[in-house]
Amino acid sequence: MPVFNESLLRTRLFVSRGFRRGKCPYCGHHYWTLNPSQDNCGDQPCTPYGFIGNPPGTFRPESIRDVRERFLGFFERRGHTRINRYPVVARWRNDVYLVGASIYDFQPWVTEGVVPPPANPLTISQPSIRLTDVDKVGRSGRHLTGFEMMAHHAFNFPGKEVYWVDETVEYAHEFFTRELGFRDDEVTYKENIWEGGGNAGESFEVLVRGLEVATLVFMHYRVVGGEYREMPIRIVDTGYGLERIYWVLTGKPTIYEAVFGEFLSRARGLLGLPRPDEKLMASLAIHMGQLDPEVIALDKAYVEVARRIGVEPTELINVVKPQETLYVLADHSRTVSWMINDGVIPSNSGVGYLARLLIRRMLKYLYSIGAEVPLAEIFNLHLNYLVNDYPELKDSRQLIIELVGLEEGKYKSAINQLPKLMSRIRGKVTLEDLINLYDSHGIPPEVVRDEAAKRGVKVDVPDNFYEILASRHQRPSRGEEGGKVDVTADDVIDLKPTRELFYENPYMFTGKAKVLKVIKGRYVVLDETIFYPEGGGQPADRGVLRFNGLEAKVVDVQRAGPVILHVVEGPVPNAGDTVEMVIDSERRLGLMRMHTGTHILLQSIRRVLGKHVWQAGAQKDIPFSRIDVTHYRLPTPEEVRRIEELANEVVLGDIPVKAEFMPRNEAEAKYGFIIYQGGVVPGGTVRIVRIGEGEDMYDVEACGGTHLDSTSKVGLIKIVKVEKIQEGVVRFIFTTGRYALNYVRGLEDALEFISGKLGVGRDEAVKAVDRLLKELNEANERSRLLARKAIDADLAKLAKSTLTINGVRVAVYAEDYWVKDYLQELATRYQGDVLILTHGREYQVYTNGKVKAVDVAKALSEIGGRGGGSVTFAQGVFTKPISHEDIINAVKHLLTQ
Structure with missing residues (x-):
């Protein structure tokens, strides 16, 4: 870990304006303020919200779009180029599925200096998704899974400085005080270290009346194996929370009421839910902010909040739970809509797992309040508002609604399986049991808990259950690294990159090249090659290398960094030899x-x-x-x-x-x-x-x-x-x-064969097959009719031969029709308790459960049988000839002992 650079954060704004640096007695972080009476960092849970019902500033936006435009316009006027938002699915990265911040757009290629930024400096408002706080959404008053991170970025390359700490803090202060009208002493800068996506740096968390509204990161470290290393590029990485700033400016009781107000009003009508008391919800948000579920369990937090505001916990929960459901529906439906619009299909793996997790969490909440409105209808309603900010959702609207409808059907099917699944669990239901029931069958833990309670089993569900699930699926799984050749970087470090002729002319099937090196007697490196190395789902070329009257067979081609290795069998050329390359052109x-x-x-x-x-x-x-x-x-x-x-x-x-x-x-x-x-x-x-x-x-x-x-x-x-x-x-x-x-x-040959068997021409084969199928169906019907008659006859014989042994009706019968369906129907229709059918040395035992079939099989083993089974069915063979009387005696012995 690096030494925290305090001097880096002692900016000219703080010095020139007389900011005071204090240390929070609660969390220990240092902070900068112009408020002489401030005695803490100004962040949760160290200080309560001070903006609910009393918003600061002079700017009163009519919509969240006004805030977004205010921010982007501010930075455009200060020399930043506005760029379009990126998708929420990070297709350009293989280490994460979703974009969690605007800097994700530029990692790793820009941040590593591999490619230049799209503009420098730039400003963007990037939709982002984080599931690390998914269990707090709807409860805390401020957490979201989906949000827009407004940002401005500057990339300082060696010898090409744009701006750094001083200007970044000055921009932030000017935006909050002049653009939004906050008082100077309302804006606090809390010192911290930020890390993400393989980079890190000192940072300021910008706080206004108890809420973090922005983070200013001065990225100059690369994180490698847990160690911080200086980067050649210094990056200004900022993130301004669009939804949080809008919440502060409106002073609404919760961030959900501010951001999703219109949708929530309509959704309450659709679901028949009352509008909550604003003062109660405001008090709840303020106190829950200080009693974060990370610090105190949720059930205890509700009790504590109820005590503080002077109401019964049950009364508070009855008011809050329906609103919690609405807030989850509002947040998750926007996040899922973003994901599906960017090509995510809800599933049980990959990024689709995360989309399904959110959908099933919504369904769990929806059903918990007894709502019978389809989830797709909730999405349809919300999309009416979302398309105003995200017009691209218009094209994917029908797909979103269709997929959500399909997911609800699958969810209901999963819930119906629960009683059967629970019967397989013995003893305590562990966290891993809950995770397996969710991962394998899609059943939420709360539903498992309720079903277990019916069986007298107590199940503890962690407050952060969905965060645990999300953390296991946030990143793509890495396959085993290592290629198909045992060549290291040290083996090729002294070689220049191989010239790739297969790109210059993919139709070049022969050519000459010089051998640069032979590694371990079978890996030949040429100065240039027409052989394509395996990659991108395409197999390597095959062919030969000819030299000095000899020929080496090329059986594989692989990359080792910029060098291409030809894996050969047979004679091997020497370094310096000129070889003729010949690839299998038909294969290529x-x-x-x-x-x-x-x-x-x-x-x-x-x-x-x-x-x-x-x-x-x-x-x-x-x-x-x-x-x-x-x-x-x-x-x-x-x-x-x-x-x-x-x-x-x-x-x-x-x-x-x-x-x-x-x-x-x-x-x-x-x-x-x-x-x-x-x-x-x-x-x-x-x-x-x-x-x-x-x-x-x-x-x-x-x-x-x-x-x-x-x-x-x-x-x-x-x-x-x-x-x-x-x-x-x-x-x-x-x-x-x-x-x-x-x-x-x-296919034609197969059709010709079938036609020949049917005795018709190919053109008549389809009609002939139709006729054959019709005849087959008629024959099957006749067979079923005859089988029913045969079963009736067998049942009559069974009735006559049935013995009653100690109150158990038993029949032993040698059956000629040893056909599965026939035997099963015969056993089903038999009116006794135990039926033993034999065919040569094979036997089957059917029971109605009064006697266990497996016990009958054990009894038969005493007279030379070998087999096993379950309560109602068993089967096996006799190892020697067994008479009818021997079987009867064995059963008598079982039933009378």
């Missing part, structure tokens, strides 16, 4: 068809199923390839047919395919974040593959694979299979070119 062309076909197919899927579709994985191979996409259901046959038709229309269109390297920022600005369909691409430069140009561009992606130069060279694209591989992910298996032709020929 097949893979190029598959890769270009993957891009065509992905875009065709998006155009048919919707823009929410994102690639979730792909493998380009021959003779078949696959692409996994996010989608909430299995596509219909008509949709699959349309996708295939659209893809082949692109092939027939003979559209040019072009690839070029571009600076990352330039590519993002020109094409948007859709370029990351194939996943995160590292580095400051990305290789962009375009199908078409301008308005006629069909697809654009950042991709490192080899591609054809025209869609017409892909040949036929044939979808072979579509399957749901996990919730929210659909897999398309497809083939292209001559492999597609071979597949179609295989």
Whole structure:
């Protein structure tokens, strides 16, 4: 950890204006203020809110949009470039799923100096999502899962200073005092250290009347293995809470009433809930702010707040709980709408898990107040207001409503399973049991607790249960690192980057190169290569290296940083040798068809199923390839047919395919974040593959694979299979070119075989199959009729042979029809207690539970049987010939002992 740099935070504003530096007696943090009587840091829980019902400042916004525009305009007038907000799903990163702050937009590429910022300095209002406080939402009065972080950023490169601590604090003070009209002595600056996304730095938390409204971070550390290291770039990273500032300026009882006021009014009418007493809610917010659930358990917090404001705890809870539900619905529905709009499909894994978590938390609250209004109707109502601030939600509105409706259906189905699931749990219900019931079946812990109470079992649900869940799923899981070759960075550190001829001309199938080094006797490094190394879901090329009359077989090609390794078998060349490279051209062309076909197919899927579709994985191979996409259901046959038709229309269109390297920022600005369909691409430069140009561009992606130069060279694209591989992910298996032709020929051969068996021509095969099925159904019906008659006859025989042994009716019968369905129906219709059926040396035991079938099997083991079973069914074999009388005697012995 670094030494906290106090001098860095002793700004010229504080010195020139006479700010006083104090130390909070409660939390120990230092703070700067112009208020001579202030004796603490001014933050929760050290001081109560002082703005509720008495808002500070002179600016009275009509809407939250007024505050956003006031902020962005302020910084634009001070030389900052306004940039558009980024998506809430961080597609450009592989370490987090969601954008949690505006600085996430620029990590790691800008903050590491790999690419320049989109503007410098800049200002933005970035929708952000944090689930670290999800359990406090609706309860504390101030916590949100989704919020807008207004910010201004400056990136100070060596020799190119923009501005640093002094100017940042002066901007903040000027904004709060001159733009919003707060008094100088109402704004407090609390010293702290901020860390996030791999970076850190000293910071000020800006506080107004007990509420943190902004954070000013002076980022100059990189966090590596828990250690802080100085960065060459110093970054001004600020975050101004749009919703919190609006709350302060309105003086509403809670942040929810301020931000979602119109929706809450309509939702109360829809759900039949009363409007709460504003003074009560204001008191609750003030006291809950000082009794954060991090410090005191929620149930105890309600008791303490009730004591302080002079009401009974039960009375307080009865008033608060319905409002808590409304607040959760308001916050979560906005967050989920943002997520779905950016391509998230609620599911049980990945970022979809987090969306489902929020939806199920909403449903749990909705049902807890006995509301029968569908959750989709709540979303529909809220979207009427959200589209004013987020017009992009208009296009995804129907998808959002449809997905929420599907999720509610799944939730209800899960709840119906609970009694059965609870019967499997023995003893105490642990936290891990609660987590497993949620993760595996989607059942909220509160519902488990209520069901357990019916069974006399007490279940403790942590107040932060959903935070625990979210923390386990906040980041993508990292697969095992390490490549397919045992080569280290030290092995290639002295080598220059390999020239990648496969990018310069993907149709170059032969060429010459010089051997730079041979590592461990089987890894050959050339100065340049036509061999494509495995990557981006595309397998490596295969081929040979010829030298000095010898030939080495290239069995694999892998990257080791900027160096390409050729894994060889057979004779190995020496460093300095010139080799002739020959790749398997048919294989390469097949893979190029598959890769270009993957891009065509992905875009065709998006155009048919919707823009929410994102690639979730792909493998380009021959003779078949696959692409996994996010989608909430299995596509219909008509949709699959349309996708295939659209893809082949692109092939027939003979559209040019072009690839070029571009600076990352330039590519993002020109094409948007859709370029990351194939996943995160590292580095400051990305290789962009375009199908078409301008308005006629069909697809654009950042991709490192080899591609054809025209869609017409892909040949036929044939979808072979579509399957749901996990919730929210659909897999398309497809083939292209001559492999597609071979597949179609295989289908024709199968049809020819079937036609031959049916004795008709191929054109008549369908009609012949229909006739055959009709005849088969008629035969089955006749068989069922005959079986019923046979069962009736067997039952009559069983009735005559049934013995009563110690009050138990038993029949032993040698059955000729050893067919599962037949035996089960016979056993079901048998009126006795124990039925033993034999067929040669096999036996089956059916009981109605009066006697355990497994006990009968044990009795039969005494006379040479071997088997086992359950209470009502058992089966086994006899190891020697057993007579009817032997079985009867064994049962008698069981029932009379």
